[in-house]
Amino acid sequence: MKFFLDTANIEEIEELIPTGFVDGVTTNPSLIAKNGDDMAKTIKSICSIVSGPVSAEVTATDYETMLKEGEYLASFAKNVAVKVPLTFNGLKACKALREKNIMVNVTLCFSEAQALLAAKAGATFISPFVGRLDDIGEKGTDLIKNIVVMYKNYNFKTEVLVASVRSVEHLIESSLMGADVATLPPKVIHELYNHPLTDKGLKAFLDDWSKTGQSILPK
Numbered sequence: 001m002k003f004f005l006d007t008a009n010i011e012e013i014e015e016l017i018p019t020g021f022v023d024g025v026t027t028n029p030s031l032i033a034k035n036g037d038d039m040a041k042t043i044k045s046i047c048s049i050v051s052g053p054v055s056a057e058v059t060a061t062d063y064e065t066m067l068k069e070g071e072y073l074a075s076f077a078k079n080v081a082v083k084v085p086l087t088f089n090g091l092k093a094c095k096a097l098r099e100k101n102i103m104v105n106v107t108l109c110f111s112e113a114q115a116l117l118a119a120k121a122g123a124t125f126i127s128p129f130v131g132r133l134d135d136i137g138e139k140g141t142d143l144i145k146n147i148v149v150m151y152k153n154y155n156f157k158t159e160v161l162v163a164s165v166r167s168v169e170h171l172i173e174s175s176l177m178g179a180d181v182a183t184l185p186p187k188v189i190h191e192l193y194n195h196p197l198t199d200k201g202l203k204a205f206l207d208d209w210s211k212t213g214q215s216i217l218p219k
């Protein structure tokens with residue numbers, strides 16, 4: 001499973017790169033606004049430190065301008081994946097951008113029908129928002145399960161990129177279902193390695209070790 005970081009904050013990305021967990025990055029207009037810096041400067045900076053796909057989202061809603069924005073965003077770096085919303089114009093723009101060999105991440109997906117269309121439009125990635133489906137009382141990861149089955153049935157190459165991940169459970173359930181990628185807020189990554197029994201066991205090891213009066217490195 002590939003991990004993308006769901007943030008536009010360079011410091012958050014730089015902190016996690018040494019772990020090897022950063023297979024890519026996703027941004028969106030809200031994350032760019034939250035980060036507060038110039039969009040182009042931010043995306044170019046991220047692309048300069050992350051070799052995997054970096055999603056940058058169009059903000060136009062009409063087909064022609066989506067295409068222009070998408071080509072402009074793709075010109076920032078070879079690893080830019082252009083994000084388009086799952087709308088009629090977004091799907092048309094996806095097809096056109098893919099014909100120009102530009103990576104496309106179709107975002108704001110909330111149904112199996114939408115995911116089927118994104119795959120038929122040749123999307124590189126589909127981003128189903130599991131957290132926002134949970135917010136309305138649905139079980140967001142059920143959508144992941146169904147999309148993975150649908151895509152396998154027809155050998156679609158579109159990668160299932162789980163988005164709106166709010167918890168470790170979202171990630172684990174999605175991985176058990178065979179999702180290709182999960183885009184994770186940095187806080188979720190930091191929750192992944194924490195376990196009380198690890199802390200307890202480490203303390204016990206070190207307490208016992210300290211009683212030996214030894215040190216591993218020669219004094």
Ligand code: G3P
Nearest residue numbers: 006026131132163164183
């Ligand atoms: O990748 C999409 C993500 O940024 C949206 O997350 O928590 O606002 O639904 P959330």
